[in-house]
Amino acid sequence: MTHIITSLCLRDNGCSDVCPVESINAGTPVEEFPTYYIDASTCIDCGACVPECPFHAIYPEDEVPAAYKAIGGELINEVGLAGEYNGKSHHGETVALSTTRALATGEVVDLRKAIQENRRFYS
Ligand code: SF4
Numbered sequence: 294m295t296h297i298i299t300s301l302c303l304r305d306n307g308c309s310d311v312c313p314v315e316s317i318n319a320g321t322p323v324e325e326f327p328t329y330y331i332d333a334s335t336c337i338d339c340g341a342c343v344p345e346c347p348f349h350a351i352y353p354e355d356e357v358p359a360a361y362k363a364i365g366g367e368l369i370n371e372v373g374l375a376g377e378y379n380g381k382s383h384h385g386e387t388v389a390l391s392t393t394r395a396l397a398t399g400e401v402v403d404l405r406k407a408i409q410e411n412r413r414f415y416s
Contacts, residue, residue, distance in 0.1 A: 294354050295333035296342060297411050299361075299404040300369040301350035302328035303390065307383035308342035308351060317342060320414055327370050327392045328407070330414040345383075358404050365398025371406075 298308070298317070308329060309317035316336040320326025328350070331342075343351045348367065352358070368378055376393040396402065 294338055295336040295411075296331050296338060296340070296351055297354050297357050297407050298329050298331055298346075299350050299352065299357060299407040300328060300371045301348045301361075301367065301404070302346070303348055303350075303368060303370055303378060303380060303393070304329060304388045305345075305347055305383050306386075307345040307347070310383065311341045311345050313337070313339060313341065318414075323390070324392070325372060326410070326414050327372060327390060328410075330411045332415050333412060334415070352404075354408060357408060360401050361404045363396035363398060363400040363402065365396065365400075367396050368393040369396060369402060 314335050314337055316332045317329055319329050370393045372392055374392045374394045378390040378393045380388045382388050
């Protein structure tokens with residue numbers, strides 16, 4: 294199995310700092326791959342990245358929510374969305390994204406498409 298970074302990712306980068314096998318990389322080009330991604334061929338499923346994510350974006354593959362219920366106000370980050378996000382990474386570097394959308398309170402979204410996107414990035 295592997296862990297999966299979902300579209301709740303806003304490129305904080307703290308996850309890649311703690312990964313013991315360097316399985317986590319920033320998507321590039323950002324317009325096509327707007328989040329970070331985990332290489333399923335090297336991930337050892339240790340779970341160290343999960344608590345590092347301030348956006349709670351990382352799940353074991355078999356626990357990625359098909360029906361994620363939004364708290365309200367959190368952003369999803371996917372190709373095809375047009376909302377702006379300007380923030381800071383774990384290291385204080387500027388993060389500027391143009392592929393986000395704020396979720397409404399109680400809105401339900403399927404985060405499982407991230408499974409294929411993680412694999413596509415490394416294919
Ligand atoms: S679960 Fe462990 S090995 Fe896999 S990406 Fe996260 S930190 Fe790296």
